[in-house]
Amino acid sequence: xxxxxxxxxxxxxxxxxxxxxxxxxxxxxxxxxxxxxxxxxxxxxxxxxxxxxxxxxxxxxxxxxxxxxxxxxxxxxxxxxxxxxxxxxxxxxxxxxxxxxxxxxxxxxxxxxxxxxxxxxxxxxxxxxxxxxxxxxxxxxxxxxxxxxxxxxxxxxxxxxxxxxxxxxxxxxxxxxxxxxxxxxxxxxxxxxxxxxxxxxxxxxxxxxxxxxxxxxxxxxxxxxxxxxxxxxxxxxxxxxxxxxxxxxxxxxxxxxxxxxx
Numbered sequence: 569x570x571x572x573x574x575x576x577x578x579x580x581x582x583x584x585x586x587x588x589x590x591x592x593x594x595x596x597x598x599x600x601x602x603x604x605x606x607x608x609x610x611x612x613x614x615x616x617x618x619x620x621x622x623x624x625x626x627x628x629x630x631x632x633x634x635x636x637x638x639x640x641x642x643x644x645x646x647x648x649x650x651x652x653x654x655x656x657x658x659x660x661x662x663x664x665x666x667x668x669x670x671x672x673x674x675x676x677x678x679x680x681x682x683x684x685x686x687x688x689x690x691x692x693x694x695x696x697x698x699x700x701x702x703x704x705x706x707x708x709x710x711x712x713x714x715x716x717x718x719x720x721x722x723x724x725x726x727x728x729x730x731x732x733x734x735x736x737x738x739x740x741x742x743x744x745x746x747x748x749x750x751x752x753x754x755x756x757x758x759x760x761x762x763x764x765x766x767x768x769x770x771x772x773x774x775x776x777x778x779x780x781x782x783x784x785x786x787x788x789x790x791x792x793x794x795x796x797x798x799x800x801x802x803x804x805x806x807x808x809x810x811x812x813x814x815x816x817x818x819x820x821x822x823x824x825x826x827x828x829x830x
Contacts, residue, residue, distance in 0.1 A: 569687040572658070575680040575725050578711060579669070582718040584621050587672070588614050594637055594737065597755035601632045604743060606753045611635065614672075618741045622668045622718050628745040636740040638674065640732035646675045646740070647729035648778075650806035651704060655723040656748040657692035664722040666745040672716055674738025675730035679721070680704070681711035695815030702811045769793050769805070777806055779813060788812045 595612050604619060615635055624631060638646060655665030671677060686703040689696050704726070712730075713719040721727070732738075769792040771785050779785075788809050795805050 570660070570690050571685055572660070572688050572690075573724075574684045574686060576683050578681060579679060579713060579719040579721040579725070580623075581714045582621060582623055582668075582720065583714070584618065584670070584717055587617065587716060594739070595635050597635070598637060599633055599635045600752060600756055601634065601744065601749055602753045602755075603751040604631045604633045606751070607633050607635070610755075614739075615741055618670045618718065619743065622743050623720060624668075624743070625666060625745060627663065628666070629747045630745070630749070630751060632744045632746060632749060632751055634740065634742040634744070638738045638740070639735075640674055640738055641735050642732055645729045645731045646677070646738060648806075649729050649731070650810055651680070651701060651726040651728050653723050653726060654721075654742075655744055655746055658722075658724045659690060662747070664724050665747075665749065667721050667723070668743040668745075669713060669719045669721070670717065670739075670741040671713060672739045674736045675732050676712040676715055677719075677727050678710050678712050678730055679725060679727045681709040684708060684726070693815070694813060698811050698813055698815075701807055704807075769796060774809060777809070779809065782814065784812065784814050 593612050593614065595615055597610070599607055599611075608616060608619060619633070640646065654667050658664045669677065684704055686700045688700055769789055771781060771789065774785060774788065774792075775781060779788075791812065792805050792809055795808055
């Protein structure tokens with residue numbers, strides 16, 4: 569096992585000034601890991617202003633961009649409600665992806681605000697990631713990103729989405745400097761938020777949260793609802809369920825011929 573330190577520094581902030589009004593000029597397309605040079609002439613003035621202000625290091629092969637417009641309502645989360653990492657999994661032998669995040673007019677992403685040391689086998693498989701999440705203290709310090717500014721972090725920095733408290737149209741722009749993630753220059757339809765908060769937690773809830781159904785669902789749903797009754801919020805319940813998720817089943821290699829009996 570390897571001891572890895574996450575969130576060693578808080579996101580660096582690059583303020584933006586004189587931002588254009590978005591009343592009638594929202595980006596018409598969403599993008600996910602698109603080449604920034606491809607998107608630049610195909611988007612609006614605000615996105616171009618954010619791109620121009622982003623402190624690109626120039627040390628990576630590609631600069632990709634996400635643009636996401638979300639019409640959010642109360643109890644809809646802007647992205648995954650549990651702690652997660654962006655980009656390629658971190659590894660001590662390579663420079664981590666650099667991300668530059670801008671959020672306007674909606675819930676602000678939360679980051680862990682202190683260094684957290686976790687043991688990992690460096691595979692970042694479902695099992696390994698669940699083990700890492702179990703090591704994050706429940707009382708870990710948390711901060712929100714700066715609004716209307718570029719917040720720079722790396723693939724070593726855990727963060728999570730936040731639920732909307734009022735109807736809003738939220739804009740997210742993220743530039744990613746990477747040597748591993750490939751460009752996808754196909755526009756996407758505008759989204760409405762990734763995760764919806766619910767009352768009682770059911771199998772549908774876990775499926776909506778991205779978990780694969782299985783026999784473990786029964787125990788996980790019972791534990792999740794007990795936590796809900798005890799007052800735990802959905803972000804922490806997501807992490808609780810993530811820690812209960814079983815490791816993927818290892819498939820045996822196919823053998824065209826039968827093995828001899830011993």
